Amino acid sequence: MSSSVHRISVREMNEIQCRRQLAVTRKMFQQWQKMANTTQYHRPRIEQIFTLFQQLSANDISTISARQLTTLKNELTQFSATLKQEIQTVREQQLEQRALAARTNAHRQHNLEALAALVREKLPAEKQLITELESRDVKGVGSLIFRALTALDNVQSQLSPFANQLLEQLKAQSEDVPQFWQYGAPLSPYAKQCEQILLMIEKLKLVGYLNEALSAQQQLAEIQSMNENPQRHLRADSLILILAKQLKESQQHTELVEKVEQLCAELAIFSDDENAKIIDEALASIHSSSVTGLMSLAEQLEAKINLAEQAFVAEAQRRTVLDGLGKLGYQIQETDVRAWMDNGKVVVRHPATPGYGLELGGKQARFQTRTVALSSQRDTQRDKDVDAIWCSQHQQLQEFVAQSDAELVVERALPAGSNEMKVYDLEDAGQQRNTATNQQPRTLRK
Known part of the structure; x- marks a missing residue:
């Protein structure tokens, strides 16, 4: 192919x-x-x-x-x-x-x-x-x-x-x-309302909503100073609804604090100075943050974790493929994984097919391979033979990948010689190998 x-x-x-x-x-x-x-x-x-x-x-x-x-x-x-x-x-x-x-x-x-x-x-x-x-x-x-x-x-x-x-x-x-x-x-309906309000005020105090509890006490005092009339009952009901909302918010705040702590623990898996700084800042601010602030912080941490996971998995996928190609005799360099990650593609060569290479491209779990010529000055009659060689190597590559507890599946393929072979300038190929930076890849904290 x-x-x-x-x-x-x-x-x-x-x-x-x-x-x-x-x-x-x-x-x-x-x-x-x-x-x-x-x-x-x-x-x-x-x-x-x-x-x-x-x-x-x-x-x-x-x-x-x-x-x-x-x-x-x-x-x-x-x-x-x-x-x-x-x-x-x-x-x-x-x-x-x-x-x-x-x-x-x-x-x-x-x-x-x-x-x-x-x-x-x-x-x-x-x-x-x-x-x-x-x-x-x-x-x-x-x-x-x-x-x-x-x-x-x-x-x-x-x-x-x-x-x-x-x-x-x-x-x-x-x-x-x-x-x-x-x-x-026996308690009257109004007395029951007051007792319910007082119980909810105690709960607000216990969860640290002291300002809200003080405000509710003041409102209750105003209600109790009113004469017996339907308006007094309505105000008591309204206060109960407000207190219920505040208690629900306090529960949500507690759960969000715990969620942020859990997300920080997840992010800490990826050993990275930037991540460590993000974690320290998040943990330092969670108790003073509002519910809205905690929700925003949780979203930011989740996005950071997902990006870190994607980068880690993508690197593992590319390393597994390149390791398998190395076992097939392809000339694999340490910088090839990083070059593939950074540029979205890399070209590797095999001593048995001088003047040709195998281009691997894509940044997701799906990637494309195709044979390429490294010079336009070549015998094009060999192109189909090089395609055929890659076809024969592919099954071996799947076996090598399986040895790493991984799986490589072909989703679609073109027959050998069905397309005009892309010419990949040798100078460009050299650049592909040299684009890997000195930046260390993320490591996984065990």
Whole structure:
């Protein structure tokens, strides 16, 4: 054949994708560990996830086959999806529990204040008890309430229904009821709105949205100062929607921060001073960046990673082809890979066919080969013979490529002698070999 189009897949393509997924999994595992250490997480589940991570990360990616790499990548992807789901679920549960604990504590403090006032009014002689109640120390609150209730038993007949409701509520609280409402009375729809708002404000504080929480508190105070009317309910509903949007944004911000950290771990695979600088700048800015800024940063990192991967795979593809041609006896130089990468083509020669060469061109997984003459002053009768020689060599090239755990496929080809052979000036061919720069190709961090 005089000209042909080939498609090559190399092991390095599977390897780099597997390394990228492993980098993501490692970073996600660190994020999961941080979360698991700050909550009441099931010990058997921690051990299970840790063991699975150890098994997956113990594989020597540099030695396993392309097929095994694909399997490992799929397993890592599934494991990462599991970690992501657990992180989201537990984080939401933890936020809900912490916010509810804050609201419960606020109720407790409010009730202790009311109890202290009641003891002051009915039992002014109990100065020690009053002092302890006014300190509102959470530690030992159960025994403190029990002492107050015991002391008030003697005057219970003098208490108002309101005060008795308070005592009943505090008694329930002292028995470790995790959630209770002020005075134990059923909540009105408006009171439920206010409590929901207060719970959401606590969540905003916990996720670091302090300015938003302060603004919401001010708006709630304005709403509570209004008289009972439909407008008050509408404003409360509107505030709830605003808070829900802010909480969703905070969750998105957290997830984007983690995504940027994962992308930085992927980019770090490609050992490059420029990449190292990009990573440092990204990690230094993520916590102070807005959601929009993080989304833009993630897109930039993804683009950088894809370009680096494409360059790495393209270089591996060209090196595999040229190594195979070298085994066929073609004169291959160290600079040929870089010349092909930089110029989109390179010409190699074989001692058995002086005056002729093989041009390889293309920058993607598909590339074209065609025989070329290195001088217009030649016996053109030999052109078809040179085409035929290349045809006979091609199957051997496929075998050599397969030995590298790669695959070379001919997508289309022209028969020997079917086209007039391109004349490739010998001087131009020399230039092709000398265009390789001193720039070192990107290396893959193991």
